[in-house]
Every structure is written in C-alpha cells, then in structure tokens.
Amino acid sequence: MRLAWDMVRHRFAAFAGTFVAIALGVGVVAGSTTLWASSQPETPQRLSATPVLVHSPSVGDNDDGYPEYRSWTIAEAAALTGRLAALPGVTAAIPDPAFYVQRVVGGRPTGDPETALTEGHAWSSAALGGYRLSAGAAPARPGEVALAGPAPGSRIDVLTARGPATWTVTGTTDGPGFYVADATAAALSAGVRLIGLTVSGDAEAVAAAARSAVGTDGTVLSGAARDRLEPESVTRIRWLGAQLLIAMVALGSFVAIFVVASTCALSAAQRRREIGLLRAVGATPGQVIRMMYAETLVVAVLGGAVGVPLGALAAPLLAPPLVAAGLEPAGFAVTGQPAALAGSFALGIVVALAGVWTAARRSSRVPALDALRDAAVEHRAMTRPRWILGVLGIAAGAALLIALPTMSTDAQSSAMMGAAMLLLVGAALLAPVLIAPLVRLTTWPWRRGATGMLVREGTLTGARRVASTAAPVLLTVGFAVLLTGTVSTISQSAGADEAADVPAALVAAPDGVPGLSDAAVAGQPGDSYLSSHALVTVGGTTTRYGVAGTDGLTGVVLSRELADLPRRLDLRFPDGTTTTLPVTAVRDDAPEAILLPRDLVRRHDPGALTPAVLLDGPAGPATGLRVLTARAYVQIDIDEEGEIVQIFLAVLLALGVGYTGLAVANTLLMATAARREEFRALRLAGGGTSHVLRVTSGEALLAVATGTLLGGTVALFCLLAARRSIEEEIGQAIELVIPWGQNVAVALVCALVAVVAAGVPVLRARAGSR
Template identity: 45%
Template sequence: MLSLATVRARWTSFLGTFVALGLGVTVLAMTALVLTSAQPEVPRRYAGARVVVQSPAVDQSDGTFTPGRPWSPERTDALLRALAAVPGVARAVPDRAFYAQAVIDGTPVGDPGPEPRGRNWSGTAFGPERLVAGGPPADEHQVVLDASLGLAPGSPVTLLTAAGPARYTVSGIVSGAGHPVVSGADSGTVSKAASKAASEAGSEAASGPVDPPSLYLSDRAAEALAPGVRVIGLVTVPGADVPAVAAAAASAVGGDGTVLHGAALTALEDRSAEKTRWIGLQILTAMAALTAFVSVFVVASTFAFAIVQRRREFGLLRTIGATPRQIARTVYAEALGVGVLAGGAGVLLGALLAPALGALMVEGGLEPTGFTVRFRALPLLGSFALGLVVAMLGVWSASRRAARTAPLEALREAAVEHRPMTRGRWIAGAACTALGLGLVVVAAGSESDSMINDALYAAMALIVGLTLFAPAVIPPIVRAVCHPLAGLPGATATVARESAVTAVRRTASTAAPVLVTVGFAVLVAGLFQLRAGGYALEETVRQQATSVVTPQGTPGLSDAAVAAVPGGASLLPTRLYAGGTDHVGAVGMSEAAFRGARTRMTVTSGSLDGLTGENTMVVKAGTAAWLGWTTGRRVQVTFEDGRTVDVTVVAEITDGSATASVLLTTRTVRAHDPSALTSVVYTAGTTSPAVLAPLGAQALSSAEYASRTSSEDDALVRIFLVVLIGTSLGYSCLAVANTLLMATAQRAGDFTVLRLSGATRRQVLRIVAAESALAVGIGAALGLLIAVVTLAGVRSGLSAQLGTRVDLALPWSTMALTIGVCLTLALPAGVLPARAALRRPGARAAG
C-alpha cells in the first residue's frame, strides 16, 4: 500500500521509468512477433509442386548458406528415369537454374539478385507462370520472357550470360496470373494481354512470397548452362495419393536425395532468402539485446537518482521503525507496479506496431518479399515478463542503496552528496573497465565474423565501467573544462561549474545516457566502415591494382567483360564439395591474378608452380588439416556441375595468404561451372566506360572501390544505425529529460538563493543551460573515448590481419547528429522546468 501510494504521489518521478519500460517492452514485443513470424516459405516458382526431390544437403555450420550437393548430368538422367516409373507420377522434371539477364537499350535490366533467374522451360510445370502470348522456346536461340519487359513474340533480344552477350528471339511471353495461352494475336493484342496479365500477377503476388521475373530457355540450352541439378519435381497424375507417391519416390532415390511434400516443401527456400532472414534475425536480436541493456541502464539511473533525492523520506521511515529489508521491498514494489503498467502498455503498442516493423524489414532487404507478421500470444507474454525482469534488474542497485539509509538522514537539510564513490563502486568500475579493455584486445585478434560482436561487448563493458567511475572522473573533467572560462566576466561559468561538481550524481545521471548513445552510435558506424573498407582494399593491395572493374546492374562479370580488360587480374568464385557434407569456397585465379598474389603467399609445403591445367589446386593450411588434403595427394571433389573429379593438391599456404580456402585456375572453374560469374577484375590500366556499360560493368579507382564496397553495405549499416540510434537516442533523450525534470523540480530553493544573491531570471536560466550543456559534453566526450579506443584496437587487428594499413575514419555525421540531438533535448529539458520554478509565488517573492 505504501508503494502504491508513493507511485500515485510521486508519479512525475516515475514517469521516466514508465516510459522507458514501456518503450522497452514495445520493442521487445515487436521484435518477438517478427522473429516468430520469420519462417521459411515455399518459393513461388514451386507453388504448383506436390512432390519434389532435393539433392543431398550439406553442413551449414559455417554460416555460408550453401545449397545442396548437385547431381551430375548422368545421375540426373538415372534419377529422372527411376522417378518417372513411380506409380502416380506422370513425369519427372529437373529444375535448372543459371545466370541470364536481358539487355535492353544497351543496359542489363531486371533484378540482379543473388539467385539465378534463368530457368529451363519444362520447369514452368510447377510455377504460376503461364503463356499469355507466343509459344515455348523451340530451339537453343529462343527465349520466353516475362510480360513486364514489354517485348512481343518475334522480337530480337540480347541475353547476358556468364559467357557474355548473345542474340536470341522472343518466342513467348509469360505472366504469373495463370492465364490461358493467347494465340494468333497481333502485337497490339499481345501487349494488352501481357499488360493485363502482369497487373493481375502483381495483385496475386501481394499475398505471398514473390520471385522476381524469370526468363526461360529450351531444356537443351538450359542444360548447357546448368548441367548440375539440385531439384527434381514430380508431376503427379490426377487423383494420385501424394504421401504414397512420396514414399515410393524416396525408395527410388535411396540416400541420394530427400523427398519433400506438404509442409516440408519449405526446405526449397532459396539460400539467399534464408540468409536474408538470418541477417534480419541478427538485426532484431541486436535491437532486442540493446533495448534490454539500455532499459536496465535507464531504469537503474533513474531509480538511483530518485533514491538520492528521497534520502530524508527513507530516513523518516527508518525512524518510525521500518527495517532495511522493508525499505528494499518498498522500492521493489514501486518498480513492480510501474513495470506492470508499462508492460501492459508496451505489449499493446508492440502488437500494433509489429506489422510496420515487418514492412520496414522487407523494404530494407532484411526479410524476403511477401513476409507478413503473424500474431501469437506467447511472444507477447514473454515480452511482458521480460519487461518485469528488466524493471527488477534496474532497481536492484537502487534498492540496496535505499536499504542502507540511516534514520539520521531524516535530520539532514544539506543537499550536498557524501561519498558518491563507495568501495563496491570502485571495485565494480575497475572490473568492468578491465574487462572492456581485455575485450578490445580480443576483438583486435578476432576473425572478421566475430570482430563486431566482440567490439560491441567491449563497448558495453567500458560503458558500464566509465558510468560507475563517473562520480570520480566528473569533478576533475568539469574543473578542467571550466578553468579557461574562469577569467570571463560574470558568475555563470563559476556557478555552473560548482553546481555540477557539488551535485555530481545529477551530472552523472544526465551524462550517462549520452555516453551510451554516442559511444554505441560512433562505434557501430565506425566498425562497419573499418571492416568494409579494409577488406575491400585487401585484394587490391595483393594485386597492386590502381583500377577495379566491378559489376553494374548485374550480379557479377561475364567472361566478355573480363576479356574487355586487357591484362586484368580476375577472380572466379565457385564451391567445391568434399566427402559427406563438407564443402569449401574456392576461387579460380587468372594468370595475372596469380602472378600478383603469389608474392604475398607463404608456402608451407609444395610449390605454387604446380597450379596449372584443370586438375590442380592450392589449399590453405587450415582447410588441408580439416579435410586431410596433404600436398601431393589426389583428392576427389565434386564441382557445381555435379561431377566428381580427382584433383591434385600441389601446395599448401598459410591461412592468411588468401581469402578463399582453395585456389584453382579459371579454366578449371569454367569447365565445371558454366554460370559462374567473376566478382571483380583488378588492373593497372584503364578501360573505356562505353565498352564496359553494355556488359554490365564499370571501372573504379582503388579508393572508389573501397568506398563503393562500403556503400554496398550501407543498406544494412543504415538499418542497423537507425535501429541503434533510434533505440539508444530515444532512451537517452528520455533519461536526460527525466533526470533534469526530477532535479529541477527540487531546485526551487537553489533558484531562490540565486535570485536573493542578485541574479536575474535570465542569468539563472543561463546557469541551468550551462549545466545541461556541460553534462551532455561530458557524456559525449566519454562516449567518444570508448568508441575511439575500441575502434583503434579493431583497426590495429585488421591492419595486422590484412597486411596493409587500414585508415580509421570516424563517422563525423553520425557523431554530430547524435550529440546535436542530445544537446537539443537537454537544453529545454533543463531550462523549461527552471523557468516554471522561477514563476512560483515563492520565487517571485524572493525576486
């Protein structure tokens, strides 16, 4: 009853805690609903499939989202015959995927996403596409295009494949609306039918996952571009028993594949969509973790400051017989009451905002197209319970401090704080700071995948450490900052300085959330710039290149684009499959690329001179030890065409000598992966843009390439930073405003003394503004210190790993925005309550 009465009487003091917890539960509820809704979906191109056979899956523990091991052409033919003989199966159809992109008006068009859009015509048996004009491709030089491209049957079109551009003739037009074949129509009729079909297809697609438009070649042409097959669909006869067909198909396939039907068809989801969901999961998880961390931080700061202001109140309770345990229980009950109210409001608001968050995730490329939020009770209940846990954790330290209040505190009139740094605070601050510095060292030596997480953990520990040390470090910082201002006329700087030093907890409570916001924002923005820019420069340095040719509007470079760069050093990535479920990334190196890189390679055994022909490879030492691929041994590897070949290991190199696990010749890769695309071409010369543009390529300087590589991650960086800054800055603004409001509410006496001493109202407001700006400046400086220390450690580690100097570029725009918003909020949050306090009758009478 006492706790409830206190909450009612002091509701303004608990308003900040209520809002902080409410926002925290809102974010947790939104993220929980989105996370539980992010489930695999059946790709739209398999919408009509009832039974599908998928090639053997491979290990996914490395986080590369690698598709299953493909079947070879010979094994595919054998499986097709066996599956076609299954009772209830009308025919078995292979699904072949390859890179192909239409070129219109000299520019590649269509979606250049990670999944290939070229398909074999027979694969339309399972998808929603239907001919709306023309007919299927009759030979290897005909193509069926989507209606959205606006071409009519009989039109010539250039297709860009991995080999380069080639001329085709449009034989037909498809749309996903399921319309019947339109035959004997003139071009005008075709155009109208195609436009109508495309419009209706778009309406239909809005209700589920949508694949970008595909183009279709004849089965023979598709087999030449995609000899390896990973999916075989079964066309069942009308009325067939699907489970029985699936069981018989599983018997026919044996252990060389997995039979899917019903809900299991979600396993056909593209690996790129799975990776997209995984990235979204990381963003949402980081947002939830940051929300919980900052919520505890803000609640703890708010309650700690409130406890300082309520010393006399607790002293009175102790005087009339309250025990320390009862005082602590009172504070916990206050937090619980506020937490229940805030949790209920947060759950309701989170449920309302979750669809908007899901839409933003789709728009930002962090969830597949067609993703929708599904409402479930369990995530909402879990968010509510977690909100209560956050409230209890946040008030833990404050409750212990309140329990230690002595009865004599009821007699204190002075507001001067005593012993702001306790022994426990010194020990905890030193431990957290030491842990943070240790994690900085760990982050500097971490692999790229774990470097960002380690750096964030280091920043969290340093933030907690410096916050605990704040009462000790703030006085000397304030005196150092204000010392140059001592000679200025007027007493504003002197009074602001002494007020900040005297009320050190108020200053620390105001500076702490600014420290969190600035530290995290600058750190994350700087980390992404460091990582992206550093790794972009790595291969450029290896190849000693001054110019880099990169894709423009295409997912990679064709052989024609590579040939257009005389003397260029090119890298052709592919993937190799070893025995069982093992797989490794490989890259085919041109002769120029190999010459440029070999001088920086450290050979542990064998000779690099042996990397010639189609059946040799160089392996990193870690990969060789893992797979048992010793130098001189002939090992069996399966390529992207599904064929298993004996390849000789001619040399082993140290793990830092190359980015890929296995080095091959481009000749080897092209022989087994007809649709592989070159990632970049490094050159010391220049190439005409007019030559590169029709091939979907552009030339950039090394510096531009590093900057562009960084900007390619900008979508993820922007989303992450928006989440980070939006969350932490919102909490920072809330905490700053709440602290200043609580402090100013009890400073009417201070303002009266200042007025009696001769200060004008304007001078008093200037003093309050100076105190607020000083607190924000201290928080920003400490946050920048944490960010710079952590970034410097990561930069040192990256430079050592990459063997080249990585520049430390601070994100000045993010820094200015964050500090500016904090300052913009802190000034009115301090000045406006002070202005209201000066208008009270007592203050007016004193004036």
C-alpha cells in the same frame, strides 16, 4: 499492493521516467520480435504449387553454415525422374534445371544480379509454380522464350554465361522467370538439383513412397519442410535482418534496465526522509524492499500495457524500410504474433524489477533518523563497491588494450570492444570523482561571474546529480565515437590493403551483372579466370572448394593451403560428373583453392562467370562490363558491406541517443523539480527567472560536456590502440578516421534535451507562483 498503487497514482510524476523507459523498451522488443517471428523461411513461390519436392543429396554444410548439395547429372536426373513418375499417385515428375540469364534493355542488364543466377528454367518446370501461358505458345527451339510482360512475337536481348543473345518471345506467362525449351535449359545449366512431383490424392503418402524410391540419392520434402528450399541469398537477407532485430532487443533491454536503475536510484535518494519516516513507524527493511518492488511492478504493468500495442502497430510500418534496406526479402509481410507480444510484456516486468534491485537494497538500509534530517546536502556519492568496480573496470580495460597487439586477428575486435565497455563503465562509475576537476577546468574562464560561480558550485555540490546526468551521455558518446571510428578506420585500411594486392592498375569489372560472360572477356588484354567450385572427397569426407578455370594448365594446381591433399584428387563438378585428376603444382598466388584448365571448367559448369579481368592494356566495350581502378574495384565489396553496417549503426545510435535523451531528461526533471526551494532563495536574492534558467542551463550543459569529454577520451584511447594493432598486422601506417559530424550531432542532441529538461520545471514553477 494497494499502497504501491496509491503511491504511483498520487506521485506519478516521480515514476514517469520509469514508465516511459518501460513503455519504449517493451515497444522496441515487441516490434522487433514480431518482425523476427514473421520472417521465417518460406517455400519459393516458383515451387509453391508442387506438394512434393525431391532435392539432390546433401554433402554437409559449406563455410557459411548453409547445406551443400551435389547435383545430379542430366542422365541421373532422367533416370530418377522415370522412377518417380511410375509411383502411384504421381501425375508428373518434372526436373528443374536452372541457369543464369538477365534481360538487357538499352544496352544495360536489368534486375537483381544475385537472383539472375537462377532465373532461367525449362518450360516444363513452369508447372511447379502453377504458372500458365496467358498468350502465345510454349518455347520449343533454341532462341525461344516465354516470360511475363513482352507479347508473343517480340524479340528481347538477354545475357547468359556465353554472352549476349536475342531471343524470340513465343508466349507470355503469368509468373516470373525465363522459360526456354527443355533441351536448351539442359545445355545452359550445370546439372539438376530439384525434381517436382505433381500428385493426385494424399501428398504425404506419395512423399513416403518417393523416399523409398529415392533412398540415399536425394531428399524428399513435403508440407512445411519445403521451406528448406528457400534460396541461400534470401536466407542470408533474413539472417542480416535478424541480427539487427536481435541487437535492437538487446540494446533496448539493456538501456531500459539502465534508465530504470538510474531513475530509481535518484528517486530513492530524494525519498530518504520519507523512507526514514516509514522505518521510524516500524517498517522493516524487507517491507521497504517489497514496497519499491511493488511500485515498480505497477509502473511496469502500465508501461507494458502501452508498449505492447505500440510495438504491434510499429512492426508493419517498419517492414517496408527493412525490405528497401535489403534486410528482409521482397514481399515480406508482418503477421500477428501473440507469443512475441506476451513475451515482450513479461520481459518488460523482468527488466523493471532488475533495474530497481540496487535502489531497493540501498533504500532498505536507510535509518529511521533520516526522517529528522533537513539538510539538502547529498550523501557521499562514492560507495566502496562503486570504487572497487570502477577501478577494476579501468584496470581490466587498460590491460586488454595493452595486450591487444599480442592477440590473434580474430580475437582483437572482440577484445577491443570488451576493453571499451570496461573503460566506459569504469569511467561512469568513477564519474563523481572525475567531475570535480573537470568542472573546475571547464568553468575556469567564468569563475568570477555570478552565474559562472553558481553553476560551478551547484555542480560541485550536486556531484551525484551531475554524475547521473553525465553517465548516459558518457556511454552514448563513447560508443558512438568508438563504433563510427572503428567502422570508418577499418573500411579505409581494408581498401588500401586489398588494393595493394591487385596486380593491375585497371580492372574490367562486372556492371549490373554477377560476373562477366565469355563474350565480355574474349579479346580483353589481361589475366582472368572462370569462377566455379568442386566437391573434393578425401578419406570419406567431402568438402567444397572454390575453383578457378585458367588458360595454360594441363592438370590440377593447388593453393598453398591445400598442399597436404593427395597427389590425385577425386573431383565432383557442378554438373554432377566425377573425375580423378593429378596434382601438378602448388602455388602461393592462386586466386582460388584449386586451379583447373579453363575449358574443363566451362565444360562442367555452363553457368560459370568471370569475376574480373586484370587489364594490361585498353579494354574493349562489352555488355555488363566497366573499367575501374584497383582501388575502386576492391571498394565495391567494402561499400556493399559498409551500407549494411551503416544501417546497423544508424539504428543502434538512434536507439542509444533516444534512451540517453530519456535518461538525461528524466534525471534533470526530477532533480530540478526537487530544487524549488533553492531557486526560490535565488529569486529572493534578486535573481529573475531568466537568471535561474541560465544557471540550470549552464549546469545541464556542464554535465553533458563532462560526459562527452569522458566518453570521447575513452573511445579515442581505444581507437588509437586498435589502429596500432591494425598497422602492425598489415605492415603499413593507416589514417584514424572519425566521423566527427555524426558524433557532434549525438552530443548536441544530448545537450538540447538536457537544457529543455532543466528549464521545464523552472518555467512551471514560475507559472504556478502567479
């Protein structure tokens, strides 16, 4: 270990690339895992002052993997509240009906539409969050409200599922939400799903007694278990953020291994004489392997020691951008996570040792006679394993692309990405073979000039060096073209396909609201439906289905997918009531799984909203309504998803380009520094520093151009295959969309880094010779 420390200390420049790669990799992992560990479910602030909470019973998980609950009816909730209030230690049992309400200012709804779905509450439930009146009195009659901000006596415009209304503010609260009289809340909400218990004494003892009293009629939560009540919308935001952080950790670790492996491989090639000398004085292959592992371990420890605090400092700085991007909930704060930092440090060591494995094995086979070699000509770049793996990668990737049209829709995207990875890795492995013809082709116009000849011949002679530079560029440009092209093409084709399914030229759509109110829909010319849901029990299994409330129905109409259900359905509505209805028809064009009469849906779901109106005439003005073309309407959801995807792309491309720049810079710095004798001979032949810089810059640009051409070509073939599959699936031609600006920027960054990295050793050598 002492020898390894001395080698690293005296030749740190040779290990600089590994050090930076590990430091940055550990920093990325430490910051990402700290953010992830800090973003755990929390008890909603509105319920934080209540130690024991009783939730309505679960009936399983919905399609998104979240628990699905049934509501208590108002009568069931009242009976259960009475039983709970009688328990020892319970000071109050408070039901919490919730409903949709948004404030309207200047004729426009305000606030987050998703949050507004449960912003309305009964005044008695304000105690669940410990909220109090700072002025005024509690609401007691319909049309009265208490909320934060407006002074008592003022009047505010609001929007509910029924339509616009004007409420009188009776009190000002010290917490968020709209609080109305309990009877008003019961009329506006669809049943009750939560009862809070305020207690005196031991909360856990009260919780145990509540479990006995509730039985199977609900779930009692206390302590940390209350975190399970975090809203699905918040949980989804955390999930999206977690996906980005996981991708950052995976990419950071993978690319760090790649950079360490390429750096160690190049370093080992440059140290063949040194290693040969060690073999000549008696070093065994095992000792050579242990020496390289020890050197890398020293560098990894140093890099981890820098990366851990770097990540810990970066995590709090990244929290606000994540919240602004909708990838973490409002109020998210980073907390100290020692386990995440320790794990990141350990992962850095594992990554470094994994990266040096191949180089150490190859170095152990260096013969002692290499200590006597003086030729600078590189050993053959293509080994037998490299040939085999490269050819297999190309063949497997091509086979997947050919088979793409025969696969299911769900499997096609994964198969296409797998094919692209195989082709890109195969091209990177075969790069030394492909470089020669590409170099001759690209340098043909400058073949007669002195600089062009030197660039061409130097590149052909140093195929291993050029391949080491081109490989990271190939992978980065290839994935950049593939990912940006895939996202843009799918977005374009999805919009055209979905717009064709909308049977109207114009659509009355929500504007700043989660859906259209009854007042907004009334009198609009066209077709619409109320969007709700119902729980259907068949053979002991309960499943949630989407429900559309439409005019002109007398029974239950099923979509074609549910044609096998019984002819009489047991339904449980959002307000908790149950009924059995006959199935009267099955339709192929049903907008939801189940169609019911509109007035029936409204009766059992007071908060139901209308998604849109398919217009067949001029639309009338209404609060929260705007008129869009069919294409613009379907583009709303596509753009919402696209914003998240673009954030993912930007972060992943930034990480990829950053590591690519590091790999290119490290390779060229090491390789150019090792060519001092070659450049000295060029100067003795009459070339100046500017001439040498032109040669090194030309070689660097040629390597980047080679990697860009190979990566772009592979990605283009994959995109063409993907477009063919999409066209066959939707039955119409689509345009292949490639954001050239982003991809050209990626290539230009790589080129700039390469030119600078190739020029720095030349300028340093010139300064040192003065």
